[in-house]
Amino acid sequence: DQQVKQNSPSLSVQEGRISILNCDYTNSMFDYFLWYKKYPAEGPTFLISISSIKDKNEDGRFTVFLNKSAKHLSLHIVPSQPGDSAVYFCAASAGTQGGSEKLVFGKGTKLTVNP
């Protein structure tokens, strides 16, 4: 049973345009959500996170939106750059709800930004 789902295996956008990556979750105990970026042969790099008490968090070109009622979050990258091409993982944890600090990951979305 996959608790975190990224339904788009891949996404291709033009440089300078917006990239929108989506993530759905099923566990209502999740209260902390994160996005990671991963290049081949490297570990995931933390990008941005959001707590369930917020619906938006912004950091430079990256914004994460959380819709708790829909159990959906999205990552917006504006403007997209060729260096953003990587696999993006959505992750969630239920740590402060009495659960473990463990992260539950989606399967990832491969973003390609074309020059």
Place this chain on the structure above:
Amino acid sequence: NAGVMQNPRHLVRRRGQEARLRCSPMKGHSHVYWYRQLPEEGLKFMVYLQKENIIDESGMPKERFSAEFPKEGPSILRIQQVVRGDSAAYFCASSPSRGHQPQHFGDGTRLSIL
């Protein structure tokens, strides 16, 4: 380098041998997590440790796998009597405390079983 350090980066073992993977957390971090990634899959949680304590091992296979994080030295993930299905990338992450803190990852150990 103040990041999470994992070694070796690549490890080749024959079936039946033991594999030891090491992880040194970021400076000031006392919480360590191990994850495994199979090809075309996301990362799967294995175990969460603090110094000298296993906090959550719900993702660890019941046999052959063990983990420790001693008072001194790196965290060790140990796989005994390896099988072909153990071939994967094993990632370690660390965080400074519990709660809403991002986990920071090392570059992983690629384990190949011949």
